Amino acid sequence: MRQFNRRTFLKASAAAAVVSSVPLYVSFNNYKKAAEDATVHKIPSFCQGCTSYCGIIAHVKNDRLWKIEGHPIHLKSRGHLCARGHGMADYAYSKDRIQHPWKRGDNGEFEKISWDQAFKEIGEKLKDIVKKYSGNSVVWMEHGSHRKPYVDRLFDKIGSPNFVTQYSTCFNSKTNAWQQMVGGTLSGDHQKSKYIIFEGRNFAGGIVPNGMNLITKAKEQGTKILVIDPRYSEIAKIADEWLPIRPGTDLAFRLAMANVLISEGLYDKVFVKKYVDGFDEFWKYNKHNTPEWAEEITGISAQKIREIAREFAKNAPQAFIEPGWHGLHAHYLNSTQTAQMAIILNALVGNFYQRGGLMPSATVTLGHLELPEVFGPEKGDRVDGAGVDGEFKTVEPARGISHLIANKVAEGKVKAVFVCNNNPLRTSPSPEEQKQLKDADLVVSINIDWNETSYHAAHYILPEHYYLERYEHPYTVSGHITHEHPQIALRQPVIKPLHDSKNIIDILDGIAKGMGYNDLYPFTVEDDIKAAIAPLGITFEQLKKAGTIEFPATLKTGFPINKGKPALKTKSGKIQFSAELFKLDGKIGVPTWIAPKVMPDSSKADEFRLIHGKQPWHSHAMTNNNNYLMAMSERYDGMSMWMNTARANKLGIKNGDTVTMESSIAKKEVKVKVTELIHPDCVWVPSTYGGYSPKNTTAYNVGVNFNDFIPVMVEPWSGSTMSQEVVVKIRKGAM
């Protein structure tokens, strides 16, 4: 049995090494000498702590990861990393990792099995299921879509349309609005901006380290930063002003801002005339949404709204409202319209494709492997209903509706589920409903630790190599910041696999072979990498050595024009204020006011809206089993729920008290932090805690999770969870 204590492990591996090396737990006197003697290998790769995927330089001694630093070139890091990144690197040595394939026996207990047995049994079961119920009953659930090109080969073979990402719990409302109205997403050019509005967007919680660096530098140059958020988030700490808004009402604020821009003639008329379609329709439906109207709803004064709109226009086009990430975009009934309004406000001030406003990311086109085509049965409609007529027609099929899959198992429509790098039992609403996943005929968890999905739902658990142990298809760096130079980054092994794990192609190939398909995966990930970079004029060796490679600048300012006409990938080539697709069933395509689904009753002292957010040292629930990061939570009272002081006083609740919180689906105890830093209407919990897998020992039974309290709901336009449409009742004392 390996000893995982950091010090002793380091000592042990140092002692075993042939070359003289740092004893690693050394007295200060010896440190310098020891450090000089050390053989430190520095290997570049990129982080897995969140989807910023920052470049890292791993420092390895005696095959043991010592520490990581930010990659100096990589656009997301530029030498900097957040706490999660460091923590995730150390997590390679967690004792709660899946060390070999497991199978759940008839008694419910897990037993160790070989890869051969796992592939044979999974392959045979999957084959039976496909035969009996067709490929349409098979689902792949993944965080992101990185493995999709590989999964597609198997799914094409069996005829399954059901690749489901986690995005319905994350930001479907945003990407859907941007796709419909702009044909793709742009990002803020923080560095060159003079006025930035972060509304429901905590850039210092959902972090891009180099993005934060650009923001703090811009601030030093005089850029004004406005934060609108019910909670004083970490980005509010460096803002010029924090405006706590009533949660769920950002749409009203944005409509009123547009109202000021238009009625006072402050908008960029030339830009709108040239590049906007649907302006008149928007105005027709929103003339009456004045600042006075919004004041009632949002709690932000009409005068303040006017002031902000004027300042926004004055600084434009070097001004923007952050397009955002998770915050606001899976949260409310009106999230899609709220996202639409971010587009409209930015377009009204004409900041699209302008430095200091919104810009695209520079990118390069990668090559691909020429592989034999896969033929299989015709695919049916997606089982989650995304993009399907009569179901969730307006939801992006490429993202799917992840939080519905367990219910589809219960309805008998899903028979086999693969869950890869994903943990729907913790990250989707209503854990009791999510647990129904286990009732499918086949549930395979391809995860690196004993997360809730592995422990409570899996029939088989297959360990994938950890991100520090594997190669992946190269990644074109993009998202949330703008940059002129395209970059590609490589994930490569920095340590040897610690356990009996495999890379994803070998796992898929094993399953395919178990089904009798012997030649679905006639390639390795290295082949795939070489094919991807072939058009770029670089070699695999160069990429391995550099980790991140930057190419000459490609980015241009100015609206995309083709043959003299606006050339966005939208119906008119312009920015569509009215989204065609949303006009279904007599609905309108422009955003207008939609009230939140639920509202706490202000006459009741014990009613609150439950809201959540990302703690800067945690990546939602993904990092909650990390010893270093959880020690940080201990140190800074990170597990507590924030409650406004005046509200707490009314209920007799003091800082550090335990309270009982109840929604329509759950009743739990939680510790409270009483603070002035939050809007009185809501309580806030970090999205991290509430681990309920006994084998993820650090996370187990620590704190609560917002998902415990929300029923499964589907936002009608974009399919997201509406995770803040929940009213809770809170009383002092334990249950």
Place this chain on the structure above:
Amino acid sequence: MARYGLVIDDSKCTGCTACTIACQLHNNLEPEMTYNRLEILETGTYPNVKMDIMPMQCMHCDNAPCVSVCPTQATYKREDGIVAIDYDKCIGCKYCMTACPYDARKLNEERVPVKCRWCPEYLEKGEQPPCAATCMNDVRVFGDLDDPNSKINKILAENEVVSLLPEKGTKPSIFYVKK
């Protein structure tokens, strides 16, 4: 001989704690042991409220009380300004812990009151230690106070700075930018 100093612009800190864990991994510390920390302070009444975050660590004082109280000279001041510990000489009396007004020391598993080392392996090469290098907001800048061209001297020239608890007469080598 260089004379090291550190300037901290806490107004830029957003409390991400990367400085803490980068230091822990570099120095092979267990999760519970830290050489730096954040002091968080909330002031005002909703909605006119703010939060201050102050990164803290050993101040490497010029007139260090921990050095003067140490009976075995295990804690000593190096010529370059670093307050260092000779672990082999430490008898674990903990006088230094009591003497430090900044609460910079913690007892490790071997009963030695340890603290931030100012990572000379970086400073001597003119590089930033892990706590500073990883910081996305460039809150910390280390440098040579005797080098007129150093970045730290530029910051000191352009900003008003304060030391913590000046009344204790410790003469810290950490300067906080006053904003």
